[in-house]
Structure formats: C-alpha cells, structure tokens
Amino acid sequence: MKVAVLPGDGIGPEIIAEALKVLKVLDLKIEFEHADVGGAAYESSGHPLPDSTTKLALASDAVLFGAVGDWKYDKLERALRPEQAILGLRKHLGLYANFRPAICYAELTHASSLKPELINGLDILIIRELTGDIYFGQPKGRRKAVDGPFVGDDEGFDTMRYTRSEIERIMHTAFKAAEKRSKRVTSVDKSNVLETSQLWRDVATEVGKMYPHIELDHMYVDNAAMQLVKEPKKFDVLVTGNMFGDILSDEAAMLTGSIGMLPSASLNSKSQGLYEPSHGSAPDIAGKGLANPLATILSSAMMLRFSLNMESAALRIEKAVQAVLASGLRTPDIYSDGTQRVGTVEMGNAVVAAIK
Numbered sequence: 001m002k003v004a005v006l007p008g009d010g011i012g013p014e015i016i017a018e019a020l021k022v023l024k025v026l027d028l029k030i031e032f033e034h035a036d037v038g039g040a041a042y043e044s045s046g047h048p049l050p051d052s053t054t055k056l057a058l059a060s061d062a063v064l065f066g067a068v069g070d071w072k073y074d075k076l077e078r079a080l081r082p083e084q085a086i087l088g089l090r091k092h093l094g095l096y097a098n099f100r101p102a103i104c105y106a107e108l109t110h111a112s113s114l115k116p117e118l119i120n121g122l123d124i125l126i127i128r129e130l131t132g133d134i135y136f137g138q139p140k141g142r143r144k145a146v147d148g149p150f151v152g153d154d155e156g157f158d159t160m161r162y163t164r165s166e167i168e169r170i171m172h173t174a175f176k177a178a179e180k181r182s183k184r185v186t187s188v189d190k191s192n193v194l195e196t197s198q199l200w201r202d203v204a205t206e207v208g209k210m211y212p213h214i215e216l217d218h219m220y221v222d223n224a225a226m227q228l229v230k231e232p233k234k235f236d237v238l239v240t241g242n243m244f245g246d247i248l249s250d251e252a253a254m255l256t257g258s259i260g261m262l263p264s265a266s267l268n269s270k271s272q273g274l275y276e277p278s279h280g281s282a283p284d285i286a287g288k289g290l291a292n293p294l295a296t297i298l299s300s301a302m303m304l305r306f307s308l309n310m311e312s313a314a315l316r317i318e319k320a321v322q323a324v325l326a327s328g329l330r331t332p333d334i335y336s337d338g339t340q341r342v343g344t345v346e347m348g349n350a351v352v353a354a355i356k
C-alpha cells in the first residue's frame, strides 16, 4: 500500500508528524511518500498543486493531508492560493463523497457551547457532495483578487449546478452509510428557491425508494442550520451539496466543542481517499506545539479502514485515542480544569504509548 503524505501549511506539518509516528508504530506494510502542497508548494515550485504532487496522489492508495492556507497568500490571484490545492485534488481524484462525523466525546461534553444534555452522546455523520455545485460551476473569472480596487466588472458571477448522476451517487453513499447506523437520512437543500435543489430533492426521493428500510426526510438548509443548534441529536446521517455541506459541517463540528478532534474522509468510486482533519491550518498557532494532533491521528484511522482495508489497525488507533482522553491528557483547545495540559508532541507520544 502506498500513502501520499501532504503536510501543507500552518500546523499541517506538526500534526502530520504525530499521525505518522502513530502509523509507524503499528508496523503496517505501507510505503509513505511526501510532497509539498498549498502555500508550501507555492514557495517551492510556484504552484499550490504541482503536477508532481497530483501524480503522486493519483498513484497512491490514499492521501494523508494536513491543512493548507495562510493569510500571507490572500493577495495572490485566486488560482495560486493554497485552497486551490485541495479543490484540485478533489477534482483530479474524483473525491465526490466527503464524510464529516461530528461526535461528542463523553470526556469533552463541557467543551461545547451548547448545554450538555443537548450534545452528550451526539453522533452525526455529515455526508457532503464534494466535486459539484457552485464550487465547480463557472465563475466569470474576470475579477482580480488583488489587494486594491477590483478592476473590470461590476458583477460577481458563479453558477450552481448539479447533474442527476452526481446526486444519485452521493445519495447511494448516504443510504449505504445509514444502513450501518440508525437507518435515517436527512437530505438538506433549498428547493423552495433553487432549481438545482429541486433536482436534488427529486433525485433523493427517487433513490430513497430503492432503500425502503431507510427513513428519508428533507429539510431546507436554513432550517437545518437552526435545528443543528436547537436539537442536534435528532440528526443521524445528513446528506447535502458542496456549499451547504461546507457550512453545516463547520457548524456541526463546533457543536461538539472539539473541532481539534474531528477527522474527515473524502472518497472516490475506487475507494481511493484523502484523509484530513476537519480543522484548518491555524497559522496563528503554527510552530508553537499547541495544535491538537488527534483529528489527524483519527483521520489516519479512517484511512486504514476505508482505503487500506486494515480495520483492526484502525480500531487500535481509535481505542488508543479513547484511552489517552480517559487518562486526562488535553491539548489547549480541549483543556478544562482538572485535566492535564499537554502539547502536540506529548499528545502524539501518548497515543503511541497507548498503542504499545
């Protein structure tokens, strides 16, 4: 098995280093190959997603990804910004199915901004379509994103589009995931306003008929945003498009109070996948040893499970993380009175020790 390791920017390299330590102690038959991505790649080769990085990703069974982005690149034209690297990888690898679990760990209930009774035991799976929608529609492409006045147009323009087959395949992903959970799917759209969303809802209903044992309901995205803070536990599998999924997955992640804990997986139809923490590159704390490596460590467990067919090793990682949390170790993002504050490296070491 081959894994492309793309640490990226900000805290990316620190958290990836800890995930690699954990993977290596398991002594699995995996070959790791590193490459630059994002701002780091822009510095080394003038492009956030060099061809060599794309080729490596395509030739690997999985990609272990840190994070990209830094304010210092805000002045670059859009095509050269670090974020383009992750969008490019999603497109080139066809990673249409994005899994973003929002789980509230019992030990971290207090870290949420919601009342404990609303979120204890919370376990939502957001499935976000990742290669369509307004993210990959047609921008007009004439506005220059440089510091200073916009030139040329007085209009910004992006198209929202989805095809039937794009919606069908993500719906199958959602129903299959629901089969292994509590057999409920909520499909989120804005079909009271958008034609794209009307197609989304129609196709969701059609595909739903193939899964008569799964309960499907539909919700408008504004209501979903509201219900997530009002009564989050009423959701189980939530499936939605790229743009709404971007927003709702951040909202759901933060409900758990522990965005530093949440992994994510983006898969294509061949089970190749990109695995990354749900949080970003956090340039403000980069290099300080403060970042929580657990989201990345848990992402590597998802990688073992979904792309490398190494379920027992995945479970060993997840159990080790549970044990470390139970022992009271906390990085600053999840620290509370009575627990023991540790840094990035100590947290990684503790997971390694728990595995051993």
Ligand code: IPM
Residues within 6 Å of the ligand: 083, 086, 087, 246
């Ligand atoms: C995410 C991020 C990306 C997105 C950015 C970095 C392009 O916010 O993965 O959620 O919008 O998809």
Ligand code: MG
Residues within 6 Å of the ligand: 246, 247, 250
């Ligand atoms: Mg996002």
